[in-house]
Amino acid sequence: MACCGLKSQTVGEILARQDEIRCASVHLGVVVMAKYLVLFGLTGETMKRFVAKPSDRAAVVQQLAESAGGSIESYYWMFGQYDGAGVFVLPDSHTMAAVSLAATSSGAFTRFETHELIESSDLTAIAERAQGISYQPPGA
Numbered sequence: 503m504a505c506c507g508l509k510s511q512t513v514g515e516i517l518a519r520q521d522e523i524r525c526a527s528v529h530l531g532v533v534v535m536a537k538y539l540v541l542f543g544l545t546g547e548t549m550k551r552f553v554a555k556p557s558d559r560a561a562v563v564q565q566l567a568e569s570a571g572g573s574i575e576s577y578y579w580m581f582g583q584y585d586g587a588g589v590f591v592l593p594d595s596h597t598m599a600a601v602s603l604a605a606t607s608s609g610a611f612t613r614f615e616t617h618e619l620i621e622s623s624d625l626t627a628i629a630e631r632a633q634g635i636s637y638q639p640p641g642a
Contacts, residue, residue: 534593535572535591535592535593536591536592536593536594536595536598536618536619537575537589537590537591537618537619538589538590538592538598538616538617538618538619539587539588539589539616539617539619540587540588540589540590540602540614540615540616540617541584541586541587541613541614541615541617542584542585542586542587542588542611542613542614542615543583543584543585543611543612543613543614544585544586544610544611544612545609545610545611545612548610548611549585559577559579560574560577563577563588564577566601566604566605567590567591567592567601570592570593570597570600570601570604571592571593571597572590572591572592572593572597572601573590573591574588574589574590574591575589575590575591576588576589577589584613584615589619595618598616598618599616602614602616
């Protein structure tokens with residue numbers, strides 16, 4: 503079945519034509535959002551200021567995401583090598599890069615890692631696409 507000039511396709515076919523689909527999505531008014539896991543560590547000075555003047559950081563992070571056209575799916579503080587994690591829902595990787603630059607330029611972080619998340623339902627199509635790609639390891 504075709505809609506608006508687009509034919510029915512498998513996920514694998516869609517993945518192979520991402521740039522063309524993005525253009526069609528913009529033309530059709532469809533917004534495809536990506537999810538990004540952010541793992542962060544705060545400086546000692548930032549933690550000191552937070553303890554001295556506690557505030558709702560989730561609200562601030564939500565505002566940050568909204569200012570870039572997205573939202574926060576979840577936000578946590580945690581124990582371990584990172585102080586916290588958040589899942590951002592944003593239009594694309596360039597937007598996530600801009601959010602990352604805005605946050606890290608504040609000087610509040612010792613680390614700020616960003617990882618794009620992939621839905622488990624997409625893995626089969628990704629593996630099928632990988633079948634057509636070859637790689638020669640060094641020395642082989």
